[in-house]
Amino acid sequence: MRTAVIVLQWIVRLCFAGLLILGIMFWTGHAFDLIPVHMTLGIALVVALWITAIIGFAARVPIGQSLVAIVWGFVVIGLGMSQARLLPGSSHWVIQVLHLLVGMAAIGMNEGLARAIKERSEPH
Numbered sequence: 001m002r003t004a005v006i007v008l009q010w011i012v013r014l015c016f017a018g019l020l021i022l023g024i025m026f027w028t029g030h031a032f033d034l035i036p037v038h039m040t041l042g043i044a045l046v047v048a049l050w051i052t053a054i055i056g057f058a059a060r061v062p063i064g065q066s067l068v069a070i071v072w073g074f075v076v077i078g079l080g081m082s083q084a085r086l087l088p089g090s091s092h093w094v095i096q097v098l099h100l101l102v103g104m105a106a107i108g109m110n111e112g113l114a115r116a117i118k119e120r121s122e123p124h
């Protein structure tokens with residue numbers, strides 16, 4: 001269980017790094033043809049978060065922690081999918097910042113879940 005969680009943790013971290021690099025490129029007006037790559041990485045990150053949350057159920061971390069992470073995954077994908085259509089025009093930066101914060105919160109949740117699972121699966 002520990003090993004799976006560590007592998008998932010690194011998948012999430014690497015996806016996050018890629019998402020951030022691509023995101024900054026989009027933000028500065030570059031590489032828009034790589035949006036599908038960004039979306040695929042984002043979905044991979046959420047799937048890894050969901051698997052970690054399911055392992056969390058099995059490891060008996062507080063149930064709310066896993067449930068929030070699962071719901072949050074839908075928020076990340078939902079916002080990402082509708083991203084380009086929300087508040088077009090001069091207020092679009094609000095959605096861009098929100099999108100970044102929502103994504104960062106997903107990493108935080110994954111790190112928190114991973115820590116809680118590792119604590120519970122340590123040999124006593």
Ligand code: HEM
Nearest residue numbers: 019023024026027039042043077080081083084096099103
């Ligand atoms: C943890 C996950 C994610 C992070 C940290 C992240 C980060 C970013 C950043 C910094 C930008 C540039 C600013 C902006 O345009 O909002 C961006 C753009 C974008 N992201 Fe993400 N993202 C994540 C997940 C996703 C997902 C899951 C999707 C879709 C399934 C997605 C779709 C998009 C799209 C379509 C854009 C370009 C929007 C535009 O400029 O018109 N992102 N992302």
